Amino acid sequence: MIFNNKTVIITGGSEGVGAATARMFAEAGANLVLVARNKKKLEAIAEELREKTRVEIFAMDVADADACVDLFKKASFDFGRVDVLVNNAGYHKRGNVTDVEASELGLIIDVNLKAPIILSRLAIPYLREAGGGVIVNVGSLAGRTPVPGSATYAASKAGLRAFTYALGAELADTGIKLAIVSPGPIDTGFIMADLDATSNLTLSQPISTAEDVAQAILDLCGNRQVELSMPRLSGYLTTLMYLFPGLRPLVVPMLERKGAKVKARLKAEKNRANAG
Numbered sequence: 001m002i003f004n005n006k007t008v009i010i011t012g013g014s015e016g017v018g019a020a021t022a023r024m025f026a027e028a029g030a031n032l033v034l035v036a037r038n039k040k041k042l043e044a045i046a047e048e049l050r051e052k053t054r055v056e057i058f059a060m061d062v063a064d065a066d067a068c069v070d071l072f073k074k075a076s077f078d079f080g081r082v083d084v085l086v087n088n089a090g091y092h093k094r095g096n097v098t099d100v101e102a103s104e105l106g107l108i109i110d111v112n113l114k115a116p117i118i119l120s121r122l123a124i125p126y127l128r129e130a131g132g133g134v135i136v137n138v139g140s141l142a143g144r145t146p147v148p149g150s151a152t153y154a155a156s157k158a159g160l161r162a163f164t165y166a167l168g169a170e171l172a173d174t175g176i177k178l179a180i181v182s183p184g185p186i187d188t189g190f191i192m193a194d195l196d197a198t199s200n201l202t203l204s205q206p207i208s209t210a211e212d213v214a215q216a217i218l219d220l221c222g223n224r225q226v227e228l229s230m231p232r233l234s235g236y237l238t239t240l241m242y243l244f245p246g247l248r249p250l251v252v253p254m255l256e257r258k259g260a261k262v263k264a265r266l267k268a269e270k271n272r273a274n275a276g
Contacts, residue, residue: 033075096148136179144158200262
């Protein structure tokens with residue numbers, strides 16, 4: 001897929017899925033605007049990619065609505081157009097609702113749901129001016145089925161999924177596509193940095209790489225698909241549990257036992273690596 005002379009904005013673009021996505025878009029010839037809070041990390045990935053394409057960075061908090069406005073002004077000024085927005089930035093504070101500070105729960109919603117809504121709204125005039133474009137939201141399998149210990153996170157991703165489908169319908173026939181990738185666990189620090197806090201249910205599913213998710217994002221920019229769940233079998237499983245909630249009490253305990261074994265294995269591997 002070729003993106004020569006196209007401009008792509010990626011939030012959470014300094015590491016993990018965001019950085020992997022930036023690398024793939026750079027290979028495809030896109031101009032990049034990378035967004036994250038940590039300017040030093042942004043500068044590092046930008047320096048790496050400037051050998052291949054034009055890259056600008058914008059250090060900001062996506063929960064800051066005024067900064068979101070400035071982001072699009074900068075992208076338009078620097079490159080003259082905006083063609084793709086990847087809403088990848090995410091935040092999670094794991095734990096039961098009663099064990100997490102209310103301010104943290106609010107921040108989950110602000111970063112995972114409120115920010116993509118605002119950014120998508122701001123992107124639309126620029127995408128129209130460019131003759132069309134794509135907004136890809138990074139969701140989660142947690143947004144397709146409840147995950148204890150991640151109730152607010154699951155709610156934010158479920159809301160993001162609903163927003164994607166609804167805005168996509170509003171923009172039908174405008175040349176602007178809405179899409180969402182809904183991955184299960186990903187081999188990044190978002191999960192791997194704190195395995196104890198990650199639910200067994202989450203770890204019961206196959207673990208994708210950041211590059212797997214990045215490729216899915218690029219694929220969604222060039223096809224007619226609205227949602228890509230990964231792994232595909234996990235997507236089918238979440239659909240079944242949604243359509244037939246009576247299956248949940250039967251299936252979840254089995255999955256949690258499987259996830260507990262995976263967690264134990266991953267922790268053992270991590271301990272061996274640290275010891276070595």
